[in-house]
Amino acid sequence: DSGVTQTPKHLITATGQRVTLRCSPRSGDLSVYWYQQSLDQGLQFLIQYYNGEERAKGNILERFSAQQFPDLHSELNLSSLELGDSALYFCASSVDQDPSYNEQFFGPGTRLTVL
Amino acid sequence: AQSVTQLGSHVSVSEGALVLLRCNYSSSVPPYLFWYVQYPNQGLQLLLKYTTGATLVKGINGFEAEFKKSETSFHLTKPSAHMSDAAEYFCAVSGAGSYQLTFGKGTKLSVIP
Numbered sequence: 001d002s003g004v005t006q007t008p009k010h011l012i013t014a015t016g017q018r019v020t021l022r023c024s025p026r027s028g029d030l031s032v033y034w035y036q037q038s039l040d041q042g043l044q045f046l047i048q049y050y051n052g053e054e055r056a057k058g059n060i061l062e063r064f065s066a067q068q069f070p071d072l073h074s075e076l077n078l079s080s081l082e083l084g085d086s087a088l089y090f091c092a093s094s095v096d097q098d099p100s101y102n103e104q105f106f107g108p109g110t111r112l113t114v115l
Numbered sequence: 116a117q118s119v120t121q122l123g124s125h126v127s128v129s130e131g132a133l134v135l136l137r138c139n140y141s142s143s144v145p146p147y148l149f150w151y152v153q154y155p156n157q158g159l160q161l162l163l164k165y166t167t168g169a170t171l172v173k174g175i176n177g178f179e180a181e182f183k184k185s186e187t188s189f190h191l192t193k194p195s196a197h198m199s200d201a202a203e204y205f206c207a208v209s210g211a212g213s214y215q216l217t218f219g220k221g222t223k224l225s226v227i228p
Contacts, residue, residue: 002158033215043205043218056215090158104216106151106158 003027004107006091012113018079021110025072025093031055032074033094033104034066038087049074081114088112117142117208121219129227134178134193136222138206141187148189149207149216150180159205165189176200201226 003026013019025032034046036059045058049068060066063081068074078085088109094102122137140146147166151159163174170182176199180191189206203223207216 002160004158042220045215045217048215056213058215092159103161103164106160108156108158 002105002107004091004093004105006089006107006110008110009108010111010113012115013081014115015081015083017081017114018077019081019112021076021078021089021091021112023074023076023091023093023107025074025091026105029093029095029105030072031094031096031102032068032072033092034060034074034076035090035092036087037090037109041087043090046076078112083114086112086114117146117210117213117217119206119208119217119219121204121206121222123222124220125223125225127225127227128196130198131195134191134196134200134224136191136204136206136224138180138189138191138219139187140189140206140208142208142210144210144213147209148180148182149209150174150178150189150191151205151207151218153203153205153221155202162191162204196224196226198226198228200224 005024007022030051033048037043046060048056066076090109091107092104094104096102118141120139149164150162163172165172165182173179178193203221205221206219
């Protein structure tokens with residue numbers, strides 16, 4: 001158990017819908033990262049927050065957004081869903097903002113299926 | 116820009132045999148290199164990492180990797196495979212001041228009894 005929790009574990013929805021994925025980082029970790037894992041694209045970095053502020057953006061679509069709240073939990077919002085958004089979404093957390101020096105601890109993921 | 120290439124999407128070894136998973140990277144800055152393991156239906160777990168210093172890095176579960184700058188490689192090895200090593204392995208790279216990890220496509224390791 002990494003100490004990072006993600007809810008829900010599974011999500012099945014229809015095209016055009018909007019969903020919210022939730023992540024609680026390990027106690028004491030200030031940085032949260034979101035990754036998408038799909039068969040064709042592999043593991044891709046989406047976005048990072050550090051202590052409530054956006055720090056880095058990767059291959060995140062405009063239909064996707066995220067935020068980190070004062071209690072440090074984070075939510076990833078996916079809207080106007082398409083079939084291609086079906087994937088495993090991971091949240092990771094670390095103590096500091098630079099992953100070069102700090103291990104990223106990964107949650108178990110949320111499997112999103114868009115029908 | 117950084118990138119990672121993992122040679123072989125699927126590797127099979129016999130139990131007790133050497134495990135060798137290949138990773139080559141591209142980075143415009145001195146790289147920091149990582150190997151992660153993903154067991155079925157679980158998140159990723161860090162096996163080992165190279166940031167600076169000794170180029171031979173030892174990790175958990177008997178794995179080690181060697182950073183070879185001249186070959187831009189960071190191959191993962193284990194002298195003797197165990198059934199419990201069956202999983203998917205990801206090589207990743209980041210650089211100084213980079214907030215994100217760039218992952219390879221992954222290599223699925225099967226261990227044959």
